[in-house]
Each structure stands twice: as C-alpha cells, then as structure tokens.
Amino acid sequence: MPSFRPLPPSLRPTARPKRPTPEPKSIHVPVARAMVDCGVYCDGMRLPGKYTHAAALSKVRELEQAGKEAFVWIGLHEPDEHQMQAVADVFGLHELAVEDAVHAHQRPKLERYDQTLFLVLKTVNYIEHESVANAREIVETGEIMIFVGPDFVVTVRHGEHSGLAGVRKRLDATPQILKLGPYAIMHAIADHVVDSYLDITDLIETDIDTMEEDVFSPLTQTNMEAIYLLKREVVELRRAVNPLTLALQRLGTDHNDLVSIEVRRYLRDVLDHNIQASDRIISYDELLTSLVQAAVGKVAMQQNIDMRKISAYVAIAAVPTAVAGIYGMNFEYMPELKEVWGYPAVLTFMLVVCLLLFRAFRRNHWL
Incomplete structure (x- = not known):
C-alpha cells in the first residue's frame, strides 16, 4: 500500500480568522x-x-x-x-x-x-x-x-x-x-x-x-x-x-x-x-x-339577622321532622296508629306547633 506523507507546515492551509461581529449601532432619537x-x-x-x-x-x-x-x-x-x-x-x-x-x-x-x-x-x-x-x-x-x-x-x-x-x-x-x-x-x-x-x-x-x-x-x-x-x-x-x-x-x-x-x-x-x-x-x-x-x-349586623332567620326556620322545621321520625320507627304498638283520625291529627298537631313557633319568632323580630 502507498504511504501518505503529511504536508510540511509551510504548505498546510491556514484557517481564516473570524471577523468580529459588529456591534449594533444605537439609534438616537433627536x-x-x-x-x-x-x-x-x-x-x-x-x-x-x-x-x-x-x-x-x-x-x-x-x-x-x-x-x-x-x-x-x-x-x-x-x-x-x-x-x-x-x-x-x-x-x-x-x-x-x-x-x-x-x-x-x-x-x-x-x-x-x-x-x-x-x-x-x-x-x-x-x-x-x-x-x-x-x-x-x-x-x-x-x-x-x-x-x-x-x-x-x-x-x-x-x-x-x-x-x-x-x-x-x-x-x-x-x-x-x-x-x-x-x-x-x-x-x-x-x-x-x-x-x-x-x-x-x-x-x-x-x-x-x-x-x-x-x-x-x-x-x-x-x-x-x-x-x-x-x-x-x-x-x-x-x-x-x-x-x-x-x-x-x-x-x-x-x-x-x-x-x-x-x-x-x-x-x-x-x-x-x-x-x-x-x-x-x-x-x-x-x-x-x-x-x-x-x-x-x-x-356583621346583616349576617346576624340572616343567622337568626336561619335558626328560626330550622327550629320550625325541627317539629315535623321529629314527629315524622318518631312515627317512622314502625313499632306495632304506637298511639293513634290504627285509628282513622290518627293521620289527620298528627298533621294538624305539626301544623299548629309550626304556626305557634312562627308567630313567636315574628313577635321577637327574628322573622
């Protein structure tokens, strides 16, 4: 195989020097x-x-x-x-x-x-x-x-x-x-x-x-x-x-x-x-x-008034909720359970109590 001799330094190509990047000229507004x-x-x-x-x-x-x-x-x-x-x-x-x-x-x-x-x-x-x-x-x-x-x-x-x-x-x-x-x-x-x-x-x-x-x-x-x-x-x-x-x-x-x-x-x-x-x-x-x-x-006063109204309505709603919860326990022996007038009587009782509570809260300016 032929052997390749390196070129002498005088014949080697020299790298071109890099030109400096010109800085952008600032444009001054008059x-x-x-x-x-x-x-x-x-x-x-x-x-x-x-x-x-x-x-x-x-x-x-x-x-x-x-x-x-x-x-x-x-x-x-x-x-x-x-x-x-x-x-x-x-x-x-x-x-x-x-x-x-x-x-x-x-x-x-x-x-x-x-x-x-x-x-x-x-x-x-x-x-x-x-x-x-x-x-x-x-x-x-x-x-x-x-x-x-x-x-x-x-x-x-x-x-x-x-x-x-x-x-x-x-x-x-x-x-x-x-x-x-x-x-x-x-x-x-x-x-x-x-x-x-x-x-x-x-x-x-x-x-x-x-x-x-x-x-x-x-x-x-x-x-x-x-x-x-x-x-x-x-x-x-x-x-x-x-x-x-x-x-x-x-x-x-x-x-x-x-x-x-x-x-x-x-x-x-x-x-x-x-x-x-x-x-x-x-x-x-x-x-x-x-x-x-x-x-x-x-x-703060408005929030107080709102809380009183909410509390009053919760108290009124608690009455039918409690009565309905009691009669929803499905016991065999309960008052008025087998009477014909039992259901209307319980509804009337709940309505009367709710009206009394509403009147009391209205009188005290809660509602």
Whole structure:
C-alpha cells in the first residue's frame, strides 16, 4: 500500500480568522422628537420664530449681552436618556436631576444645584365613571419636573393628561408676569397643578358622599370593594399632594438669592391652596376609614339577622321532622296508629306547633 506523507507546515492551509461581529449601532432619537415647544422671551414678550434648544439659548445670551432681560422656556415630553442628556449638556443641568427627570416616579420635592432649582410636581387627573362600584381607577397621576436657571426654564412632563399648553398660552397673554423672569414660569406651573388638586378633591368628595349614602341606607347592600378602591385612590392623591407643602415652603423661604420677592408672594398663595387641598384629603382619608368600620359593622349586623332567620326556620322545621321520625320507627304498638283520625291529627298537631313557633319568632323580630 502507498504511504501518505503529511504536508510540511509551510504548505498546510491556514484557517481564516473570524471577523468580529459588529456591534449594533444605537439609534438616537433627536431632541426635537421629545420637544413640545421652545420659546424665547424678551422683556415679557415671546419672540417669533422656531428654535432648537441650543439656538434658543444662544439667542438669549445675545440678548443679555445687549442689556436686555431674556430667557428660554423648553417643554419636553417623556424624553429618553440621550435626549435629556443633550439638553443637559447645553443648559448645564446636574446629572442627578437629569436621571430623575428621565426615570420619573419621584416624590414631590425641591432641590438646588448651584444656581439651578429642580422642582418635582405630581399631576393628577380624575377619570370619569358612572359609579364607584363599576370603576377600576378614579385618579391617575403623572409628573412634571421643572429646571429653572438664571435664563432658562426646562419642563419635563410624564403622562398624557398634564399638558402645559394652556399655561403657556395664558402666560404669553400676560407680559407683566413674564417680566418677573423664569421663576414666574415655575409659579404658574405650580399654581396650575395645585388648582387641579382642589378641583379633583371636589369630585372625590361627591364620590364619598354617594358612598356614604349607600353605606347607611338600610335597603342597599354594602360594596366593600368600592370603599377600598376609593380609599386607595385617596391615599394615592395624598402621596401626590402632601409632600409638595414642604417643597413650596422651602421655595418661598430658603432661596431668596434666586427667587424675587414678588414671585415669593405668589408662591405663598400657591402654598395656601396646597395646604387646603392637603387638609381636605386628610379628612377624606379619615372619613373613608370610618366608612370602612361602618360597612364592616353593617355586614356583621346583616349576617346576624340572616343567622337568626336561619335558626328560626330550622327550629320550625325541627317539629315535623321529629314527629315524622318518631312515627317512622314502625313499632306495632304506637298511639293513634290504627285509628282513622290518627293521620289527620298528627298533621294538624305539626301544623299548629309550626304556626305557634312562627308567630313567636315574628313577635321577637327574628322573622
């Protein structure tokens, strides 16, 4: 047999090196996709034209160099990390506040980063429903984050119900307020949000009054699930409103070098309204707790009444059962067993005893 010699190493085929798998390129959505509006304001008036966030700030800096008071107001709706970081790089926003603005789910709070204030507001919306018993949700929440600097306002909105178009339109029509500067924008947004708290507490009060009538009405059955749903929504509303009181207090007292006296006067009015809404919510929470206790007592009382009725009917049914059991033992020598009138007499006896028991239970309100 012929022998096969191995090829020398120089003539052996070499394996082709594997090409590295290219990493997928991340597609960044431009900031304009998340930007709702961008306006440049000078001496209380909005300048015409459309701007990007960088061009708007450059325009403001040009006006400031010319000796005019100007600022930019940018509104964003649920930006991603890249979009928010692009805005933060232009306006010099702190990375911790930027992270909060992207991920949301923050408690109402006020924080300061150098010359920039960061305010978090919880927005609430009342969901219309025919009755609480048929509702799955009564209050939905969102968030508004506000960055305010010497010459800019950046608002970041989360949720579909907390639009600020009406606030911007109202401010554009009142130049005397816009002349107070960027912190007047913060006041207007906070005032808009807190006023919605008062409106929603009025609607919640109507639901609680209806629930109270149902609980204390003797002709209706108590729906415990509806009460717990309403209490859960009030708790959610309390978490949105109560922490804002401290933030507004700090905004009116701790940052006098940033917020003017005139704006702080307006903020005190917003604080009073927020305290009023908070007091209402606390009273609603206590009232619903009392309604829960009353509903539990009503259910227990109803169960008591039902048990008494069942016991009464069982006692009445026990009489014919006992007599029928005795005469069903088939003994030969039993009273009236062979009499013609025996069967009607036993039936009459059972009927009379049952009627007497029914009358006694009815007299004692068991039936």
